[in-house]
Amino acid sequence: MSFYDVPDGVEIRGRYDHQFAQILTRDALQFVAGLQREFRGQVRFAMECRREAKKRYNSGGSPGFDPATRFIRESNWKCATVPPAVADRSVEITGPVERKMIINALNSGSKVFMADFEDALSPSWENLMKGHVNLRDAINQTITFHDQARNRVYKLNNTIAKLFVRPRGWHLPEAHIIIDGEPAIGCLVDFGLYFYHNHSMYRSAHGAGFGPFFYLPKMENSREARIWNNIFEQAERTAGIERGSIRATVLIETLPAVFQMDEILYELRDHSVGLNCGRWDYIFSYIKTFQAHPDRLLPDRVQVGMTQHFMRCYSDLLIRTCHRRGVHAMGGMAAQIPIRDNPAANEAALELVRKDKLREVRAGHDGTWAAHPGLIKPILEVFTSNMAGKANQIQTAAREDADAITEEDLVQMPHGTRSLEGLRLNTRVGIQYLAAWLTGTGSVPLYNLMEDAATAEISRVQNWQWIKYGAVLNGNGVKIRVTPELFAKVVEEEMERIKREVGLEKFTRGRYQEAGKIFAKQCTTPELDDFLTLDAYNLIVVHHPKTSARL
Numbered sequence: 369m370s371f372y373d374v375p376d377g378v379e380i381r382g383r384y385d386h387q388f389a390q391i392l393t394r395d396a397l398q399f400v401a402g403l404q405r406e407f408r409g410q411v412r413f414a415m416e417c418r419r420e421a422k423k424r425y426n427s428g429g430s431p432g433f434d435p436a437t438r439f440i441r442e443s444n445w446k447c448a449t450v451p452p453a454v455a456d457r458s459v460e461i462t463g464p465v466e467r468k469m470i471i472n473a474l475n476s477g478s479k480v481f482m483a484d485f486e487d488a489l490s491p492s493w494e495n496l497m498k499g500h501v502n503l504r505d506a507i508n509q510t511i512t513f514h515d516q517a518r519n520r521v522y523k524l525n526n527t528i529a530k531l532f533v534r535p536r537g538w539h540l541p542e543a544h545i546i547i548d549g550e551p552a553i554g555c556l557v558d559f560g561l562y563f564y565h566n567h568s569m570y571r572s573a574h575g576a577g578f579g580p581f582f583y584l585p586k587m588e589n590s591r592e593a594r595i596w597n598n599i600f601e602q603a604e605r606t607a608g609i610e611r612g613s614i615r616a617t618v619l620i621e622t623l624p625a626v627f628q629m630d631e632i633l634y635e636l637r638d639h640s641v642g643l644n645c646g647r648w649d650y651i652f653s654y655i656k657t658f659q660a661h662p663d664r665l666l667p668d669r670v671q672v673g674m675t676q677h678f679m680r681c682y683s684d685l686l687i688r689t690c691h692r693r694g695v696h697a698m699g700g701m702a703a704q705i706p707i708r709d710n711p712a713a714n715e716a717a718l719e720l721v722r723k724d725k726l727r728e729v730r731a732g733h734d735g736t737w738a739a740h741p742g743l744i745k746p747i748l749e750v751f752t753s754n755m756a757g758k759a760n761q762i763q764t765a766a767r768e769d770a771d772a773i774t775e776e777d778l779v780q781m782p783h784g785t786r787s788l789e790g791l792r793l794n795t796r797v798g799i800q801y802l803a804a805w806l807t808g809t810g811s812v813p814l815y816n817l818m819e820d821a822a823t824a825e826i827s828r829v830q831n832w833q834w835i836k837y838g839a840v841l842n843g844n845g846v847k848i849r850v851t852p853e854l855f856a857k858v859v860e861e862e863m864e865r866i867k868r869e870v871g872l873e874k875f876t877r878g879r880y881q882e883a884g885k886i887f888a889k890q891c892t893t894p895e896l897d898d899f900l901t902l903d904a905y906n907l908i909v910v911h912h913p914k915t916s917a918r919l
């Protein structure tokens with residue numbers, strides 16, 4: 369049996385693999401451990417602040433602008449100039465750090481590829497470590513993949529997208545790496561291993577002196593951005609590279625963060641390349657933030673789109689904030705994906721994507737996300753034909769009108785109706801997503817839409833909210849109140865439907881029964897769990913030599 373060569377205080381409980389050992393080198397682990405030792409206190413404090421804020425919202429409070437940081441919002445300052453290598457981000461494809469998908473994404477014609485350790489990845493040891501091997505090979509441009517079944521070899525084109533990497537959120541531990549007796553902080557492992565192995569090659573071969581580039585998820589407050597800024601500075605000092613080489617785009621995807629956008633950019637002003645509208649987590653966060661407010665029961669998930677007032681204001685204010693500070697205002701993900709077997713449905717889905725992207729570019733966004741290579745061309749067409757030949761709209765779409773957006777606008781309740789079909793769909797999607805996640809797949813096509821951890825979270829918390837407060841479903845003329853008994857019946861019936869749809873063999877082989885139980889528990893628990901994936905993470909941790917692994 370082989371073992372990883374670890375520095376003092378570090379223990380690896382994940383499976384040994386000689387390829388993983390090239391990533392988990394003693395020096396790389398020393399770098400990660402250094403980050404953990406330096407920043408664990410700050411991260412712990414930031415998580416405690418999240419809990420304090422939650423108590424305030426649960427006692428009737430609502431997030432709002434912080435009077436103490438008014439001077440940051442009102443004074444004139446700019447972020448560092450955008451690196452030329454990433455001036456044009458008109459379309460960015462996203463996807464998990466899976467080998468074939470990385471090659472496809474980099475070759476897709478997209479300007480950027482966001483390689484995801486987060487919403488689109490189930491963070492098993494195998495997925496994470498293979499992801500690092502894949503990214504290293506991608507940056508060295510040696511990555512290939514042989515699809516044995518189709519006898520097809522994948523390799524990189526001459527022109528490829530610029531790579532951004534999204535580490536996990538602050539809340540997730542990495543249970544396979546123990547540092548000083550406690551699980552490593554997941555995002556420090558993702559960031560640390562990737563940065564350590566790739567910063568030099570990235571800056572010389574891809575970033576024209578800048579990089580690596582990152583996307584930073586699920587922050588709630590600028591103090592969390594300050595930690596990232598400190599981490600970047602420590603990484604730059606350790607690597608002996610210029611301050612400001614690393615650049616990151618922060619996802620504004622929690623309700624509290626929309627009131628902190630200037631402050632977040634300010635903390636990261638030497639390391640920023642903008643903000644992004646992470647619309648799916650944002651909707652999830654809206655429900656979560658107001659979990660103790662029974663007067664805020666949302667309509668069906670399908671009705672909570674970007675044209676709802678609170679979503680439109682969020683996107684407009686993000687554009688205004690970014691352009692005032694000189695950085696990109698990125699749009700979000702339309703959930704539609706190509707429908708291969710139905711041309712009419714495919715065209716209708718494409719039309720929805722085009723409409724969403726047209727709204728974004730006209731509002732002033734500088735670029736947007738695509739979930740699938742088949743969407744790059746149509747999205748690029750919409751953006752390029754509406755940006756007057758420019759790489760972005762930072763200088764041309766000031767959106768001063770968005771200064772009038774108020775706190776009330778940003779929390780306004782979405783309009784619409786609730787239906788039994790909405791409850792059923794949430795349940796069907798939530799269970800199938802969780803079953804996939806437990807078996808190692810973090811993004812899946814379901815009913816012709818992309819589903820990932822963020823979209824599944826909406827299904828979970830919406831069900832929880834409706835059950836907790838006995839929401840009246842009023843969408844189909846007949847009024848029905850949601851009760852735990854009704855939900856139990858829905859779960860039973862939807863499990864049967866899933867079994868029919870996926871077939872008995874896949875159903876029996878998969879983890880659907882287990883997913884059904886977890887999802888049902890999470891929707892009916894008296895206190896809402898903060899994250900679906902945090903609870904479920906225990907079920908994908910596999911310690912070696914094999915032991916029962918609970919955090």
Ligand SMILES: CC(=O)SCCNC(=O)CCNC(=O)[C@H](O)C(C)(C)COP(=O)(O)OP(=O)(O)OC[C@H]1O[C@@H](n2cnc3c(N)ncnc32)[C@H](O)[C@@H]1OP(=O)(O)O
Nearest residue numbers: 462463469472473487488648701739740811812813818822
């Ligand atoms: C809320 C958020 O955070 S959004 C960002 C996080 N979510 C994501 O990144 C989701 C990204 N998208 C995906 O994972 C996928 O598109 C899915 C799961 C939704 C659908 O995937 P599939 O069922 O494989 O799609 P499909 O069968 O049409 O794929 C056709 C080809 O495109 C490739 N492909 C599909 N999506 C992607 C992608 N995002 N990146 C690279 N390649 C892709 C497939 O690998 C396949 O390649 P092949 O023909 O060489 O075998």
Ligand SMILES: O=CC(=O)O
Nearest residue numbers: 646647648649822
């Ligand atoms: O990460 C993106 C989102 O929409 O959530």
Ligand SMILES: [Mg+2]
Nearest residue numbers: 487646649822
């Ligand atoms: Mg997200």
